[in-house]
Amino acid sequence: MRFAYLVIVTIALYGIFAAVNYFYLSAQLSYGTTLYLVVGVIFAMPLITIAYFENKKIKEYEQNFSVFLQDFVESMRGGMTVPRAFESISSNQYGALTPLVKKMSAQLNWGIPVETVLFKFAKETRSKIISRIISTVMESHRFGGNLTETFEALSNTVVEVERLRAERRLFLNSQIITGYIIFFVFLAVIIGLQKYLVPSLSQIGSDTGFQKAGLGAVPANIGEQYSEIFRNLVLLQGLFTGLTVGKMSEGAMVSGIKHSVFMMVVGLVVLTIFGNA
Numbered sequence: 423m424r425f426a427y428l429v430i431v432t433i434a435l436y437g438i439f440a441a442v443n444y445f446y447l448s449a450q451l452s453y454g455t456t457l458y459l460v461v462g463v464i465f466a467m468p469l470i471t472i473a474y475f476e477n478k479k480i481k482e483y484e485q486n487f488s489v490f491l492q493d494f495v496e497s498m499r500g501g502m503t504v505p506r507a508f509e510s511i512s513s514n515q516y517g518a519l520t521p522l523v524k525k526m527s528a529q530l531n532w533g534i535p536v537e538t539v540l541f542k543f544a545k546e547t548r549s550k551i552i553s554r555i556i557s558t559v560m561e562s563h564r565f566g567g568n569l570t571e572t573f574e575a576l577s578n579t580v581v582e583v584e585r586l587r588a589e590r591r592l593f594l595n596s597q598i599i600t601g602y603i604i605f606f607v608f609l610a611v612i613i614g615l616q617k618y619l620v621p622s623l624s625q626i627g628s629d630t631g632f633q634k635a636g637l638g639a640v641p642a643n644i645g646e647q648y649s650e651i652f653r654n655l656v657l658l659q660g661l662f663t664g665l666t667v668g669k670m671s672e673g674a675m676v677s678g679i680k681h682s683v684f685m686m687v688v689g690l691v692v693l694t695i696f697g698n699a
Contacts, residue, residue: 429469436465456650459657463686473676476548479518481672483547486516487555488584490523491577498573505530522546537564551583587673594670601667602685608659609689612652616697620648649697656693660685 443457493514497507505527512527514520522543529539537560544556555576562572661682668678 425469425472428472432465432469436462439465456653456657459654459661463661470676470679474679477674477676480547480549482518483522483549484551484580485584486519487547487549487552488577488580490514490516490519491573491580495574495577504536519547551580555580590673591671597670598667601663601670601681605659605663605685605689609656609692612656613693613697616649616652616693620652652697653690653693656689657686660689 439461440458443461447457490511493511494507497510498504502510508523508527508530512524514523516523526539526543529542530536540556540560544553547553558576559572664680664682664685665675665678667681669675671677
């Protein structure tokens, strides 16, 4: 709910800026349309940062969850009850998952039912994989299944999922490199257009003979207009290429924000330095 409120406030603030920019700033600045994109990214950065670290924490939960399940299975095989097994492994370290494991152990010692404890645990992790596994465990427990065998089978499933994720990241490394190559090739093309085409257009705009020939009036500031279009194209290309790279490599677009920010900043700096030379 807090995140939803933050989204609403951010949209409202951006709407106010968009109105100010449309009615006032655009008439004063030559890069008014670029401000829509730049300020939009700046306003969205807090939301993106929260989502990025939340996604990172969920992945850490999932990476440590397989180790937790294996330790739990070993404790159950030793003849321990479920509360005693949780208490035994609660002293182990599972990264970001450790506080949640200790919390589950304490709740079981207080006499809270296993299903309630596991349900709350799955809800706190906000992980789809963990939620599915916990749902399977609760169904097995409800219908009298062997928890040890269930946890062991699910532990092997989680390990396999993590192995497939690692293989996917390794396989897609070449695709990430390709994404960066495409962006920098695009940037080189834009720099070429900015350096050679825009000056020619500006010269045409000031050529009265061109207008006298009946070929139409060319705006005097056509060079500035195209410069702004090229700048916006570089920013948009960097933004969406980074998101695509994040989606391919880690399965979530929010993971590509670091790539997007890098491409946008580098692209804008390189275009400013070399495009106007």
